[in-house]
Amino acid sequence: MELARHESAPVPYSVIAGASLFQTQDVEEARQWGVRTFCESTLNTVSRQRSINARLHLRKVRGVGFGRITYGGEVNIDPGSFESFYLVQVPLSGRELVEVGGEAVCSAGKNGSVINANAPVLIRHEPNTEKLVVRVDREALERNCIQHLGHGMRRPLEFRPSMSLDSQGGMRWTGLMRWIYESLAIDEQSFDPAIIAAQIEQMVITMLLTCQPHNYSEELAGEERSIAPAFVKRIERYSYIEEHADEPITIVDLAEHAGVSSRSIFNGFRRFRNTSPMLYLKEVRMRRVNEELKRLTPGETTVTAVAYQWGFTHLGHFTTDYKRRFGESPSQTLAR
Structure with a gap:
């Protein structure tokens, strides 16, 4: 992954500056910033070294946040579990040992990690380690998953904790991240308009659901039954898209309006209009x-x-x- 290599000119922190950012050498202050940005947790240095050089910036775009984190020194982070969000971590340098739900993952080089909501997690952040993180709100992720499935989730959504960055899915994920960070580098306000922010949130969540294996992957990849053209016409003829084109419409919004799953919407437009709903x-x-x-x-x-x-x-x-x-x-x- 080009974004995760040791580059001479990495993405500047200022690009992803947002509501949550800090730079400190004090362990307790870093812990408090982590609590405000993510959730309640403990933060302890591993060696006798008492000071660190922690820095975090997080840029929120609706239900997703794009961040960059380093603690400088070697620290242990124990948040218990993330109740309201999932966290995708891509290493830039160094390594972390991440334990998610009893499974150990080494996040370094070509391997990232995904921390599931409600899964017990422990993180050993080694010296000179730095990472990009994507924080995805649980509610937004589950809403999208349910719409793609076409029914409620029988069990919580659980991703494979280890993310292979040189796999086909991993490369698609990192390609999207590269575009997002480069866009923010050009104009840090480029995702501020609501109509654009909705597209970014939808894109990130859909990419995560399709690129990283999870307990619903096989079902999402399965064939969907054909739907009657009436569902497509309901979106077209009742002018839903025409009347709301200036608003942050997503595929989930279209599916809920039509009363079918997101896959049904894709299938219907592809079969009966030879296009996709978002291209329409x-x-x-x-x-x-x-x-x-x-x-x-x-x-x-x-x-x-x-x-x-x-x-x-x-x-x-x-x-x-x-x-x-x-x-x-x-x-x-x-x-x-």
């Missing part, structure tokens, strides 16, 4: 951008402002898609 939403938003650029003048707005308003964060991809769709660049449309 993207087409609606692209049309709205075109209409707005035609209505306004260069003195009233910019292409960037309109694109961001409608949820397009990558301007290079947006411009390419726009030209393919309308035969001219968005700046040409605005100038006419």
